[in-house]
Amino acid sequence: MLNDILLGLSxxxxxxxxxxxxxxxxxxxxxxxxxGVGALTAVTIAVPFTFYLNPVTAIGFLVGxxxxxxxxxxxxxxxxxxxxxxxxxATAFDGYPMAKKGQALKALRTAHFSSVTGDxxxxxxxxxxxxxxxxLALQMGPAEMAAVVLVALVVVGGLVGNxxxxxxxxxxxxxxxxxxxxxxxxxxxxxxxxxPELMDGLSISAVGIGVLALGEIFRQMVFHGDEANGSxxxxxLGSREANRFRWRDYRSVAPTIFRSSAIGTIxxxxxxxxxxxxxxxxxxxxxxxxxxxxxxxxxxxRGVAATEAANSAVVGANFIPxxxxxxxxxxxxxxxxxxxxxxxxxPGPQLFAEQSRLVYALFGAMMIGTFCNLFIGLFSMRLxxxxxxxxxxxxxxxxxxxxxxxxxxxxxLFGAWLLVGFALMGFLMRILNFSFVTFIIGFVxxxxxxxxxxxxxxxxxxxxGFLLTRPIACGFILMALYxxxxxxxxxxxxxxxxxx
Amino acid sequence: MLFLTLSGIxxxxxxxxxxVSLLLSFSGLSFxxxxxxxxLTLLVGFxxxxxxxxxSRLVARELEKEIGQPVVVKNVAxxxxxxxxxxxxxxxxxxxxxxxxxxxxxDSMPWFAELEYKADDFDYLTTVTQLQxxxxxxxxxxxxxxxxxxxxxxSSGLTFASISPITRRFINLVAEKEGVKIRxxxxxxxxxxxxxxxxxxxxxxxxxxxxQAYLSDGKLQVLAAxxxxxxxxxxxxxxxxxxxxxxxxxxxxxxxxxxxxxxxILNKLTDALRKASASPAVAELAEDRMAFPNVVLEPExxxxxxxNNSDYYREAYRK
Numbered sequence: 001m002l003n004d005i006l007l008g009l010s011x012x013x014x015x016x017x018x019x020x021x022x023x024x025x026x027x028x029x030x031x032x033x034x035x036g037v038g039a040l041t042a043v044t045i046a047v048p049f050t051f052y053l054n055p056v057t058a059i060g061f062l063v064g065x066x067x068x069x070x071x072x073x074x075x076x077x078x079x080x081x082x083x084x085x086x087x088x089x090a091t092a093f094d095g096y097p098m099a100k101k102g103q104a105l106k107a108l109r110t111a112h113f114s115s116v117t118g119d120x121x122x123x124x125x126x127x128x129x130x131x132x133x134x135x136l137a138l139q140m141g142p143a144e145m146a147a148v149v150l151v152a153l154v155v156v157g158g159l160v161g162n163x164x165x166x167x168x169x170x171x172x173x174x175x176x177x178x179x180x181x182x183x184x185x186x187x188x189x190x191x192x193x194x195x196p197e198l199m200d201g202l203s204i205s206a207v208g209i210g211v212l213a214l215g216e217i218f219r220q221m222v223f224h225g226d227e228a229n230g231s232x233x234x235x236x237l238g239s240r241e242a243n244r245f246r247w248r249d250y251r252s253v254a255p256t257i258f259r260s261s262a263i264g265t266i267x268x269x270x271x272x273x274x275x276x277x278x279x280x281x282x283x284x285x286x287x288x289x290x291x292x293x294x295x296x297x298x299x300x301x302r303g304v305a306a307t308e309a310a311n312s313a314v315v316g317a318n319f320i321p322x323x324x325x326x327x328x329x330x331x332x333x334x335x336x337x338x339x340x341x342x343x344x345x346x347p348g349p350q351l352f353a354e355q356s357r358l359v360y361a362l363f364g365a366m367m368i369g370t371f372c373n374l375f376i377g378l379f380s381m382r383l384x385x386x387x388x389x390x391x392x393x394x395x396x397x398x399x400x401x402x403x404x405x406x407x408x409x410x411x412x413l414f415g416a417w418l419l420v421g422f423a424l425m426g427f428l429m430r431i432l433n434f435s436f437v438t439f440i441i442g443f444v445x446x447x448x449x450x451x452x453x454x455x456x457x458x459x460x461x462x463x464x465g466f467l468l469t470r471p472i473a474c475g476f477i478l479m480a481l482y483x484x485x486x487x488x489x490x491x492x493x494x495x496x497x498x499x500x
Numbered sequence: 501m502l503f504l505t506l507s508g509i510x511x512x513x514x515x516x517x518x519x520v521s522l523l524l525s526f527s528g529l530s531f532x533x534x535x536x537x538x539x540l541t542l543l544v545g546f547x548x549x550x551x552x553x554x555x556s557r558l559v560a561r562e563l564e565k566e567i568g569q570p571v572v573v574k575n576v577a578x579x580x581x582x583x584x585x586x587x588x589x590x591x592x593x594x595x596x597x598x599x600x601x602x603x604x605x606x607d608s609m610p611w612f613a614e615l616e617y618k619a620d621d622f623d624y625l626t627t628v629t630q631l632q633x634x635x636x637x638x639x640x641x642x643x644x645x646x647x648x649x650x651x652x653x654x655s656s657g658l659t660f661a662s663i664s665p666i667t668r669r670f671i672n673l674v675a676e677k678e679g680v681k682i683r684x685x686x687x688x689x690x691x692x693x694x695x696x697x698x699x700x701x702x703x704x705x706x707x708x709x710x711x712q713a714y715l716s717d718g719k720l721q722v723l724a725a726x727x728x729x730x731x732x733x734x735x736x737x738x739x740x741x742x743x744x745x746x747x748x749x750x751x752x753x754x755x756x757x758x759x760x761x762x763x764x765i766l767n768k769l770t771d772a773l774r775k776a777s778a779s780p781a782v783a784e785l786a787e788d789r790m791a792f793p794n795v796v797l798e799p800e801x802x803x804x805x806x807x808n809n810s811d812y813y814r815e816a817y818r819k
Contacts, residue, residue, distance in 0.1 A: 051557070141701035142685070182579065184686040186665075194614060196586040199579035271695065325698070326713060327691045334547075338554055344789050346713045412576075451688070458685045459659055459701070 008360025011056050018368060020057050021064040025372040028068020029380050035076040035084040035213040036403030038205070039069020043335050045409075055343040055358065060365030062336050067119060067369045069332075070275075070312040071377055074111035075384045078304070079104060080220075082213035082399065086204065086440050087275040087311040089212055090283040094296060094303030101299050102243060105385040109245030110301050111308040112377040114257050118309030120370050121261040122268060122316030126323075127363050131352070133269045133317075134324035139472060140270050142455035147476030148273065149449045154480045156280040156441050157487060163433070170434045174442025177202055184451050197414040206407055206418040207443055211436050214403050214419060215426020217396055222427075253305040256286045260306045264313025271321045271329040275314040276444045280437075282310025316366065323347050323359065535595055535765045539570040543588055545581030545601035551790055552753055556600045558785055559628060562776035567768075580664070581605030582615060585756075589617040593760035595769050598625065603752050604666065607809035611817040612665045619810035623759050624802040625770045627752040628777040629792040632709035632733065633726035635740075638697045639718040641704075646723045646743055649704065653680035660684050661693045661705035669816070670706075670726075670747065677745075694720065708751065712791045733791055752795065754802060770799050 024046075031042040042065050050058035073088040078095030091111060098107035125133070140148070180191040181201030192198040260282035267278040286306030287296045296303050318329035326347040328334035340347050345358065352359055387395070407415045429436045460466030467474060542560050546552040553575060560571040576584040581601030588599040606619050635646075643649040649658070662668045662684050675682040685702055687693050690710035696702045698719050706726070712733050714720040722734040726749040730739055741748055755773055757766070776782065778796045786794040797805070 138695065138699035141696065141699055184688060185684075189613065196579060196583045196616070199582060199613075200577070272692075321695075325695060327695050338551070341551060341554060341789060346789075451686070455685050455687070458683050461657075461683060 004356040005360045008357045008362075009364040011357065011361035012060070012364025012368060017057050017060050017365060020053070020061040021365060021368045022372045022376065024061040024064025025068035025369060025376055026380070028065035028070075029072035029075075029373075029376065030068075031065075032069040032072030032084060033075035033384060034402045034406075035080070035082045035399050036209045036406040037409075038085055038406060039065055039072065040085075040205075040332055040335075041406055041409055042069065043332050047335055047339055050339050055340075055345060056361045056365055058339055058343060059336065059362055060369065062339055063362075063366055064369045064372065066315055066332050066336070067312075067366075067373050068376075070119065070315050071112060071115045071308075071373055073311075074115065074304070074308055075108065075381075076213070076399075078107045078111065079384070079388050080216070080395070080399070082216045084209065084213060085276075086208045086212065086444055087279045087314075088307070089276075089437060089440060090279050090307040091304055093283065093307075094298070094300045097297070097299030098301070098304070099388060103299070104388045105243045105382065106245045106249070106301070107304055108381040108385050110249070110253065110304045112374075112381050113245070113250055114253065114260075114305040114308040115312040116370060116374045116377065117257050118261040118264055118311075118313035119316055119373065121258070122265040122313040123363075123366050123370060125265050125269075126316050126319050126366075130320050130324050133320050137269055137271060137321050137325065137327075141470070142452045142459060143467065143470045143473040144476065145270075145272070146449060146452035146456055147473040147480070148270065149277075149445050149452065151476050151480045151483070152273075152277045152281055153441070153445060153449070154483045154487070155284045156438075157484075166433065167435045167438045170429065170436065171438035171442040174439040174444075175446035177207065178443045178446040179450075185454060195414075197412070201447075202418060203415055204444065206415045207422050208440065209403050209407065210419045210422025211426035211429070211439060214400065214423030215430060215436065217399055217403075218423055218427040219430045220392065221396055249301060253302055256289075256302045256305045257309040259285055259289065260309035261313045264310040265317040267310075268314035268317025268329060269320045271318075271325075271327045272448065274330050274444070275311040276440070278314045279307045279311040280441060282306045319366075323351055323362075326351075535768060536567050536569040538596065539572055540567070540595075541572050541574055541597045543574050543576045543584050543591075543597065543599040545576060545578075545584030545599060545605060547575055547577040552600065555628060555753060555782070555785060555790070558782050559600075559773075559776050562779040562782060563772055566772040566775050579605075579613075580609070582609055582613065585609075585622075586616050588756065589621050589758055591758055593758040595757070595761045595765035598755055598757040598769065598773075600628070600753060600755055602631070603754050603806050603809065604664075606756065607806045608666055608813040610810070611813045619806055621759055622756040623761060623766060623799075624806055625755040625757060625766075625799055626774045626777055627754040627795055627797045627802055628782065629753050629786045629790070630727070630795040631751045631753070632707075632712060632731050632792060633749050633751060634707055634709075634711060634731060634734065634737070635704055635723045635726065636697065636707045636711045636720050637704045637723055638700060639721050640700065641721070643723075644721065646738065649723055650678050650680060653678070653682065653703075657681040657683065658704060659702040661687045661696055661702045663687060663689065663693065663706065666749070667706040670749070673745070673747075709790075709792055732793060752797070752802075754797075754806075 027042050028039045031037050032039040043062055046062060046065060050061055053061065073084055074091045074095065077083040077088045077092035078099050081092050081096040083089045083092050095107045095111065098104070178201070180198055182199055183190055189199065263282050263285060264278040267273045267281065283303060283306050286302050287293045290296065290302065318333045321327040321329055322333050322337060326337070328337045337347060345351070345355065403419065404416050407419045426436055429439065542556060544553055544556045557573050560573050563571050576587055582605055584599050584601055585605045588597065591597040606622060609615060610618050637643070637649065643652045658680060660671045660682050662671065668684055671682055671684060674680070687696065690707060693705045693707065694710055694714060697705055698714070704723065711720045711722065715733060722731065722737045724743055725731045725734065725737055725739045727739065728748045728750045730737065739748065757769070774796055778794070783794040786792045
């Protein structure tokens with residue numbers, strides 16, 4: 001056992017591995033920092049190249065891209081208010097106001113250290129308790145999954161904004177668009193209009209990047225980015241002191257980081273929920289726990305820390321079901337699973353027993369990846385923070401180009417048209433004050449909720465007593481009710497709500 | 501002549517390929533012998549990174565060695581191969597574009613969904629692996645054979661995880677014939693199904709071969725094979741035909757091309773593809789790592805297989 005650990009770690013700690021992992025992290029950071037391109041595109045392109053590498057190097061390289069990507073995703077959210085993927089949406093809530101106050105570098109550093117901490121914590125959980133946690137994941141049947149999604153929906157309901165009606169309209173619109181595709185039960189088409197590209201539904205990248213990033217860019221173009229750039233630049237020159245991220249800042253956000261890391265790790269260990277749910281849950285919980293929730297959304301450092309720690313913690317924890325059950329938790333993990341297979345490794349229950357040396361080599365590679373992310377981030381974040389000084393006239397067209405190219409690479413030309421359509425929608429939602437946040441949440445969580453509820457109804461044969469045999473599901477449902485009650489009480493008291 | 505060739509081939513082609521074709525057109529060789537004058541495109545009906553994609557990329561690499569031109573792999577995922585087949589149907593039948601998907605995208609899907617194509621819009625080139633279809637259950641299930649499963653189902657009912665209309669039709673047939681109440685639960689994807697079986701959330705499910713990784717430690721068990729013959733990884737388990745059903749579900753990952761490719765080119769492409777598909781590297785990946793038999797069918801056999809299936813599903817769908 002100890003022998004395997006040492007052999008595995010020494011397999012990981014070679015110069016070749018180190019260079020590949022560092023390159024992966026750098027690629028991940030840069031790809032994810034560019035809105036619309038994303039680390040997922042980088043992983044997709046990189047998979048075929050890894051065929052020629054040895055297994056540890058190959059997986060380490062891909063894991064490096066994945067890790068770098070979780071950090072890079074924060075960059076465009078903070079600097080331009082244009083999240084490159086849904087998981088970084090909540091980063092912009094406080095990151096962008098910080099940038100406008102001239103604290104771009106501080107926001108990026110917060111994201112950097114929170115992301116690396118969240119990632120490191122979830123890696124530790126993976127190394128230490130992968131096996132018991134994977135048993136927990138197996139307990140999560142359709143009823144439990146539906147109940148967890150219900151909790152997530154109620155919790156993020158706190159983000160609905162000032163107008164509940166508009167927030168709900170946007171949320172249900174998100175659910176409506178998520179219905180496009182093939183019905184899971186009958187395989188009949190829903191809103192597909194005979195277009196084969198729509199059979200698998202609207203791609204999350206086209207909808208997400210369109211509404212979140214390109215929609216915001218359209219708004220900045222139309223309104224000349226008046227407040228956006230000018231004031232940020234002025235403030236940048238104004239107070240260098242306020243732009244520093246100090247040790248005492250880290251200490252002040254540490255509780256937030258730990259809470260979000262725990263949320264991200266649990267969500268990541270359950271296949272299928274994903275980092276977007278974790279990010280919003282992390283943000284909402286931090287806001288709820290705060291003494292002064294009204295400061296969130298106005299450039300509170302805890303908002304950035306909560307989101308980034310949560311969505312990064314998903315990355316390590318996603319490997320829990322991947323390694324122990326062979327079940328990928330998200331698309332990136334599915335691509336890495338493909339790389340495992342071509343290298344003759346079949347993840348699953350037998351992997352730890354049969355190839356423990358390889359498992360520990362992989363853990364070693366993940367640790368190197370976390371270290372590289374920390375180290376490279378020290379330089380890259382400073383470099384990225386300079387981007388805010390570029391005039392928007394130059395930046396915006398480049399970003400539009402990146403978004404469109406990214407979609408065409410990831411899907412096809414049809415995806416590019418969808419992107420433009422959803423960008424227009426995101427633009428209209430912004431000027432009409434509809435919450436694009438609840439729209440995205442509805443779009444991401446809607447299908448999960450639908451499928452799991454339908455599965456539960458079929459399994460129970462329509463008998464509600466079935467729920468009594470599922471204690472975990474009951475626990476989550478009670479939790480959702482309690483949170484809804486607390487939320488209603490707070491709203492009645494007139495506590496200020498976040499509007500976006 | 502020179503100008504015609506120049507404009508016909510156009511500047512977008514690589515300089516190397518261009519000079520080769522120029523040379524050949526001067527030496528008076530026929531069009532077929534000039535093939536392949538430029539890189540080929542292999543459309544894969546599944547997403548990047550999965551088993552089918554991995555297999556396709558390896559075949560592409562072996563095919564490059566056979567024909568001396570690059571083979572570009574493009575993932576056209578969606579609808580379990582349907583989006584790829586639609587795109588393939590609309591591509592130029594010049595021998596430069598071909599695709600990989602399961603035969604069900606061609607023989608059954610056109611009858612279950614409204615699609616732009618039918619089975620006879622394509623030429624069928626060859627297969628690369630046979631899938632391993634089976635009805636599977638958790639190793640901890642309260643039954644250990646097909647008959648015990650039916651008996652258990654008569655008293656307690658069964659839940660079945662389904663991924664397609666075909667699996668749904670088959671299990672309905674079983675329920676009707678055996679007088680068992682089977683509740684069908686829709687799921688997306690083989691891995692989700694394996695997870696639900698192991699976690700005890702459903703009783704039985706259809707697997708196209710994902711289950712094989714879970715057999716060695718007893719997490720899953722095969723109840724019956726759905727292929728024509730017994731499965732190599734579970735040779736002791738009967739086929740559904742042996743169990744008294746007049747059915748079998750043999751499926752392949754196979755290559756096809758839009759109809760209308762000149763015969764000489766089609767033959768060249770098919771021959772090269774069959775050599776690549778039967779190469780040791782592909783065989784090793786398929787058989788040793790994925791546990792799928794590396795079956796490389798004759799084009800004629802594949803064609804009649806697909807068209808017969810298509811006729812069968814047309815009738816089945818009408819009922």
